[in-house]
Amino acid sequence: MNTESLAGIFKALSEPIRLRILYLLLEKGELCVCDLMSTLGLSQSVTSRHLAYLRNHNIVKAKRVGVWMYYQLTENSQTELQPLNEFIKQNIQSCEVIKADLAKLSENQCCD
Numbered sequence: 001m002n003t004e005s006l007a008g009i010f011k012a013l014s015e016p017i018r019l020r021i022l023y024l025l026l027e028k029g030e031l032c033v034c035d036l037m038s039t040l041g042l043s044q045s046v047t048s049r050h051l052a053y054l055r056n057h058n059i060v061k062a063k064r065v066g067v068w069m070y071y072q073l074t075e076n077s078q079t080e081l082q083p084l085n086e087f088i089k090q091n092i093q094s095c096e097v098i099k100a101d102l103a104k105l106s107e108n109q110c111c112d
Helices: 003-012 016-028 033-040 044-056 075-079 082-092 096-108
Strands: 030-032 060-065 068-073
Touching (some): 016 044, 016 082, 030 033, 068 075, 075 082
């Protein structure tokens, strides 16, 4: 990984919403965009914009199933960024907003 790529990753993760998305994907593995929208309380366009930013920096990947888009971490995110992912998980798992996101997600998952 070069310095430009690493700087792009840190820039992508400098937004709290994108950190919340990353955390949810770290916990759940794969989520439908509708689940992210309802959990985060965001519109489809705002959610998609944040996901596109993460996708453009090779942090998440998407797949279409019917009319729904599902997102998960890329292989690069799971290997090269493993230490960073662990750091993020350890440091934000006790945040009230993260706890609320997990509770809301478990209550409202629409695409199982």
